[in-house]
Structures are given as C-alpha cells and as structure tokens.
Amino acid sequence: MSRDSTNREPLSPREQLAGQLAESVAGALSADLEHQPRALLVVSGGSTPLAFFDRLAAFELPWERIDVTLADERWVAESDKDSNARLVREHLLQGPAAAATFHPLTTGDGTPEQGAASVAERVMRLSWPASVVILGMGGDGHTASLFPDSGELSLALTTDEATVAVRAPSVAQPRITLSASRLHQARRHVLHIAGDDKRAVLAHAMAGDDARELPIRAFLACPLAIYWAP
Numbered sequence: 001m002s003r004d005s006t007n008r009e010p011l012s013p014r015e016q017l018a019g020q021l022a023e024s025v026a027g028a029l030s031a032d033l034e035h036q037p038r039a040l041l042v043v044s045g046g047s048t049p050l051a052f053f054d055r056l057a058a059f060e061l062p063w064e065r066i067d068v069t070l071a072d073e074r075w076v077a078e079s080d081k082d083s084n085a086r087l088v089r090e091h092l093l094q095g096p097a098a099a100a101t102f103h104p105l106t107t108g109d110g111t112p113e114q115g116a117a118s119v120a121e122r123v124m125r126l127s128w129p130a131s132v133v134i135l136g137m138g139g140d141g142h143t144a145s146l147f148p149d150s151g152e153l154s155l156a157l158t159t160d161e162a163t164v165a166v167r168a169p170s171v172a173q174p175r176i177t178l179s180a181s182r183l184h185q186a187r188r189h190v191l192h193i194a195g196d197d198k199r200a201v202l203a204h205a206m207a208g209d210d211a212r213e214l215p216i217r218a219f220l221a222c223p224l225a226i227y228w229a230p
C-alpha cells in the first residue's frame with residue numbers, strides 16, 4: 001500500500017492504478033488539445049472504471065473542449081442502475097470535468113435496433129480520431145458490447161458503421177456498441193482491468209487470434225496499453 005498526495009489514505013493497488021491511468025489520460029487530452037480545437041475521450045462502463053473516473057474528474061483540463069462518449073451501453077434509461085451513462089455522469093462529469101460535453105449512446109426509441117442509426121450519426125459528428133479509447137474486458141473476453149455469444153458479433157467486428165445493436169444470451173439487456181472499426185479510430189488505446197481472473201483471460205487472448213472466440217483480440221494490436229492491478 002502507498003499513500004496518496006495528502007499522505008492520509010492508504011491506496012489499494014487498484015486505486016493506485018486508477019490514479020496512474022487518470023494521469024496518463026489527462027496528459028494525452030492535454031497534449032492533443034495543444035494542436036486541435038476539441039478532443040474526444042471514449043470510456044467504458046462496468047465496475048472497473050469508477051475509481052479512474054473519480055480521479056480523472058479532478059484534473060484541471062480545458063474540459064469545455066472535451067467530448068466524452070461510451071464504448072457501449074445497455075439499452076436502459078439513464079436512471080437505471082445498469083446505465084453506463086449514469087456512471088459517467090455520477091463519477092466523471094463532476095468537479096472540473098462537469099464542463100465536458102457527454103454524448104450518450106441511447107435515444108428515446110424502444111430498442112437499440114430502432115435507435116442505432118441516429119446514435120451512429122451522433123457519434124460520427126465527434127472529433128475522431130479519439131484521443132484515447134479506454135476498453136474494459138469481461139471474464140468471457142468481451143470488450144465494449146462485443147460478446148462471444150452474440151449473433152451480431154461478426155457484424156460488429158467487420159462493419160464500417162459506427163454502431164451496432166447487440167443482443168446476447170449472456171446479458172440481460174439489449175445493448176448498443178461502437179463497432180470495432182470505430183473503436184479502432186483513436187490515437188491511443190488502453191485496456192483497464194483488475195484481478196487474476198482477467199489477467200488469465202488476457203493471457204489466453206494473447207496466445208491466439210480468433211476475435212470471435214475472445215473479442216478483446218480485435219484490439220491487441222492497436223497497440224493496446226494494459227493497465228492491470230490484482
């Protein structure tokens with residue numbers, strides 16, 4: 001355990017990792033904004049990024065020139081406990097970062113199939129390439145909402161469209177995901193994961209090349225900076 005800058009709270013390895021990733025992402029956004037009017041940050045949902053969001057939000061950056069969107073989203077209301085947008089609003093768009101512009105991946109449509117085209121138009125208006133795409137990974141090797149058991153996986157791995165509506169037996173809600181081709185459009189790619197289980201999945205992914213088995217494989221050659229803690 002080390003201590004944070006106030007020398008009060010002991011930091012867990014995951015908290016230290018979140019701080020290191022926040023520093024790196026803040027530096028990347030700052031560097032890009034020196035030579036472009038706006039910068040785009042693509043983040044993932046789930047439980048892993050929360051401490052990172054909290055840390056990044058505190059950086060003094062020209063947030064009014066920063067757009068934030070998600071790699072994927074559950075097709076639920078923003079008030080839902082499973083909404084990635086809710087996590088971003090509650091943990092990232094706080095303090096200095098409240099001045100950023102957030103672009104959610106949902107619409108008022110009943111299904112992601114109905115909403116995907118208008119979300120794609122919204123996404124394509126952003127400042128690509130993104131400064132950073134931060135990916136997470138599930139225990140099944142999924143990243144964003146590219147699930148091994150989804151009927152839309154092949155489409156999501158190959159289409160030039162920006163978004164794909166996804167359904168998978170392994171997850172409760174329908175989802176929308178940025179396609180692999182859209183997620184590839186970034187200056188920097190990061191994989192942020194924690195725990196020995198995910199390290200083992202990543203090692204398995206690195207030993208093969210079939211992205212339909214472990215979709216994270218579609219990003220291993222980006223190159224991908226790996227942020228891992230026990």
Ligand SMILES: O=C1O[C@H](COP(=O)(O)O)[C@@H](O)[C@H](O)[C@H]1O
Pocket residue numbers: 044045046047048049071072073074084135136137138143144145
């Ligand atoms: O479903 C999702 O899961 C992954 C990983 O989530 P975590 O809770 O294990 O951190 C995430 O990267 C993805 O964006 C999310 O929709």
